[in-house]
Amino acid sequence: MNRVKGKVALVTGGASGIGLSSAQLLAKEGANVVIADYSIEGAKKAAKDIEANGGEAVGIFLDAGKEESIKEAVEFTIKHYGKITVLFNNVGSSNLKKDLDVVNMDLEEWDRLMNLNLKSVLLGSRFAIPNMIENGGGSIINTASMAAFAGDSIRAAYGASKAGVVNLTKYIATQYGKQSIRCNAIAPGLILTPAAKNNMSQALLDTFGKYNQLPYHGEPDDIGNTVLFLASDESKFITGQTIKVEGGHYLSNPTIPDFREMTN
Template sequence: MGRLQGKAAIITGGASGIGMAAAQMFAAEGAAVAIADLDQQQASDAAARIQEAGGRAIGIAVDVMDEESLADLVNASVQEFGRLDVMCNHVGGSNPRKDLDVLRLDLEEFDRTMQLNVRSALLGCRLALPHLIDVGGGSIINTASVGGLAGDYMQVAYGTAKAAVIRMTQYVATQYGAQKVRCNAVAPGAVMTPALQNNLSAEAIDKIRSHNALPFIGEPEDIAAAMLFLASDESRYITGQTLVVDGGMTSHHAIAEDRRIQPD
């Protein structure tokens, strides 16, 4: 308890899945949390659950692709809590039915994906930085993906966007480290979120599991725990890094699964 005591955090996409798990962990460790979501009711409901558990939270509607909406989020959070110490730019994704291979990719979806993942994270950093500097430093956490670390047969827009988020994270870390602002990324692998379960069949999920080094697919809390570490002072000497949390999916050569030796 108390790893974030006295700190205030914003989590975009905080009303469900990984974002909600992070919001609950942050609040349990003493942080005041602004939960931002496109749906005001979902944001308010998520904040209410934290309040019922004894934490401090508010729910705020935000459209991360709109600069004014993001500015309103940051201003409302700082007004409510009096400070900002942690900014989690968590919203992202793409439409897998349009985000295909290079020849079949919907170019409008490519532009939308870049705006949703890269531009929104850049704006989140840009709007949070003055407040983080004002309190003597803080932590920015950008959600990337293992999709930004290697190629795949589909979702070229998503992978390209997440690669950009990883590189942008290093730029922010380099440019504002002197003001004690840390900026890191978390790159999840497959996680048992509603999005994963809604978009993939049970067979496809089992196939992903077979390529993990660990014999299971992670839960939202596994990623949230990494975000909590990066938000806390325990990671005070870590910046510009991408923490891969993927059950070992990227720990081995692609051929490794075909060469697996089954136990007797």
């Protein structure tokens, strides 16, 4: 308990999945949490549930595609709790019907994802950093993706935007480290969020499982616990890193699963 006691965290996209898990774990360990989400009803419900379990949280609206909305979320956090010491830039999106290969992708989708997935990280950090400096430092955590490290037949815009998150993380860590601001990213593999469970067939899940080195898929708390670690002083000498939380899916020689099947 109390691993982040006294800290104030803004969690974007915090009404469900990875964001919700992170908000719950941060609150359980003593942080005051602002849950910002496009679903204001979901954000308020998440905050209410946290308070029912003895934590401190408030839910607010956020449109991470709009600069003014991001600024308002940061300003609300500072006004409501007096400071911001942890920022979890978690909002992200992709549209598999529009984000295709380079020749066929919808260029408006490219612009949308660069704005929502990458620029939102820049803006959240831009607005939070001055207050973090005033209060002696802070921890910025960004949601990247394993799509930043491997090519795919589709999702070119998503992968490029997440690669940008990985590099932006290094720049923020470099530029503000001397002011005691740490910045790290987390690259999830397949995580069984409610959205993933509702949209992926068992055959597709089995295909992912074939290439995992562990005999199970990731859960939201696997990311949430990583967020908690990076928010806490336990990680005070870690900055500019992208932690891959993906069950070893990208670890081995790609022929290993096939050889396993042959030998079995």
